[in-house]
Amino acid sequence: MPDARSTPVTAAILVIGDEILSGRTKDKNIGYIAEYLTSSGIDLREVRVVPDVAEEIVAAVNALRARYTYLFTTGGIGPTHDDITADCVAQALGVGIDVDPRARAMLLERIKEADLNEARLRMARIPFGAELIENAVSKAPGFMIENVIVMAGVPAIMQSMLDAVAPRLRTGARVTAETIEAGNLPEGGYASDLALVAKAHPGVSIGSYPSMTPAGFRNQIVVRGRDGEAVAAARAAVEALVARLHAARG
Amino acid sequence: MPDARSTPVTAAILVIGDEILSGRTKDKNIGYIAEYLTSSGIDLREVRVVPDVAEEIVAAVNALRARYTYLFTTGGIGPTHDDITADCVAQALGVGIDVDPRARAMLLERIKEADLNEARLRMARIPFGAELIENAVSKAPGFMIENVIVMAGVPAIMQSMLDAVAPRLRTGARVTAETIEAGNLPEGGYASDLALVAKAHPGVSIGSYPSMTPAGFRNQIVVRGRDGEAVAAARAAVEALVARLHAARG
Structure with missing residues (x-):
């Protein structure tokens, strides 16, 4: 095992959403994740906020995942037309994306099969090769692919996903x-x-x-x-x- | 005059400070500035948070000022050794920096001349060619140079600087x-x-x-x-x- 002191584990956060940039929604996730990572021995080194624009998201994902041990994203994984994070992450990583049977099964824990329309199924679209991250609040999962961790924007859901994914992460010596x-x-x-x-x-x-x-x-x-x-x-x-x-x- | 509708005025925010990334301080400026700009007809398009590391600050200043009509920075303009924003902005823009007599005079409104030591004079170090931005709270000014607007990190001071600089900015049609x-x-x-x-x-x-x-x-x-x-x-x-x-x- 490498000496934790000599190999810092680093991270970035990418907040995705027009509503943060317009000031309509005041972000509560950056400070929460920052504190969480610090207490886990992971160095948060950079944060970016970008709008719901595919090229911006793809560019930021690629810039940040290349530079840090982990990239955490928040926002843009709901059922509506402006929820494009999963597709952008797939594009950034050059992998395909489709409805994932495991994610679909998770949605069915909360949603009746008859109600599982195309929009709701968007929440089960997961890039190929990703591991799912459980959502204890409303079931629609996040995911982790390579070093990119994709979470919801609603704070309670994001927090539940962070708890779910944290045990899988490499950590360094605590500050x-x-x-x-x-x-x-x-x-x-x-x-x-x-x-x-x-x-x-x-x-x-x-x-x-x-x-x-x-x-x-x-x-x-x-x-x-x-x-x-x-x-x-x-x-x-x-x-x-x-x-x-x-x-x-x- | 150009048609305001056809020429959107855009902006980015660069938050500078280890304390935000460690989670010690929860940022309150991003949401405030976002709302302020939106109501002024300026489109906030991107936010970044970087640590108190010169290369990171310089790189982010240059990336963001090139891309948007305005770049607003917060943090790192106090008297202590970790306050390096003014020097980094000067470096990014390739201009010199020194104690500015106008800024020094502003400090003297609050600080006795005998107390104006080297550390406090750091707060009067202003890149050559910058316009000062008044600080109604504690006198030490911010500044604007080209399209870069440098403000304090303490929310009340930042807000006072934003009020002071806003009338000088070009704005677009309101959303x-x-x-x-x-x-x-x-x-x-x-x-x-x-x-x-x-x-x-x-x-x-x-x-x-x-x-x-x-x-x-x-x-x-x-x-x-x-x-x-x-x-x-x-x-x-x-x-x-x-x-x-x-x-x-x-």
Whole structure:
């Protein structure tokens, strides 16, 4: 087995849907998947959102699947005419697509055979060679083909699919993230010293994140890395810096 | 003046920041900007999220600015070592960058001269040739250079910058969006008929959006387009379809 530390497992998300780009629907999947992957030891490296346009979807699938260990897509696998994700993934991978008997059987768990019209059968169109991903919410499955994982856009369904597919994925060493509260210390007051800490601890990444509160800006400093000892050492250095600056302010 | 209907104004968003990809911070800017642009007559066509890595930022800036009328970036313009957006944009555009006296003056509205250390002055580093974008919240400006609009990641600041820059942007004909409630009609029951409506109304785009409620799925059908008469005609056709299907269910 390869050393998990030396072979990071990476991922991208491709969100498919006009409704996200028009602002009609506010995406809730990116943040959820990001957190899920991070806690699984998979590095999310890029996200793209594209419209329901075949050439855009195909191009993005090919760009992202080539670059990362896994590509997760959300959206566009329902029964309506604008649900074109499965066909686009088949096209991107150069494989055929048709109604899959296993997927059809899954639909029949929820839909009467008499109601299984052409539109509903679209949800059983699966690219050749794909493994199905169970949908505990509404049965119509997602699928995984090569390194591309195709999921629904409705958050509850997407979450159920992510749970179903996660055990099949390769994962890496988990990232440890430690948050140090800088409180009302201004970023501009500690930025130079923090840059020195970051330089002295090259094995970790250190970020500073302001947020606005009714009482003004509050800052948090986050130390992230896969080597627990390195993270602990950097954390101690940041804590010492924050304590020193608080003391200096009296 | 060109006919606004025939020359769509397009845009992309580039979200910059490790904290979004790790899931630590849940992005709130994409949906906000999407809605803002749509109501301004600007078509958001693509979104990307990339980490705080210079090559990734530069490559994404160049890919997106070449393709769309405008590119909006969020994040990475604070005072800390991981705030590298301004430098990356300068690099992408092949221009120099230095502390800008106008930006420095803006910082001095909030920061005492004695406190204007090197880190804080990073926030006044502006690529040569850029116009500044006022920040009503915390003074440190964003900027616009060519068709690239660089804004903060903190939502309240980003929103203030968007308000400040919007009057300078070219806009197109606004999209009209009409939502028809399909209620508990199943998508799979109307999908084939809806596809026929879509085919008969090529000048508009028609989407179907399920959401989960405690009472089960509820669906909405959205008709979008720039030609008000075409949208009204398609809306009437969708409403007739929905009424017919409701009546058939009794």
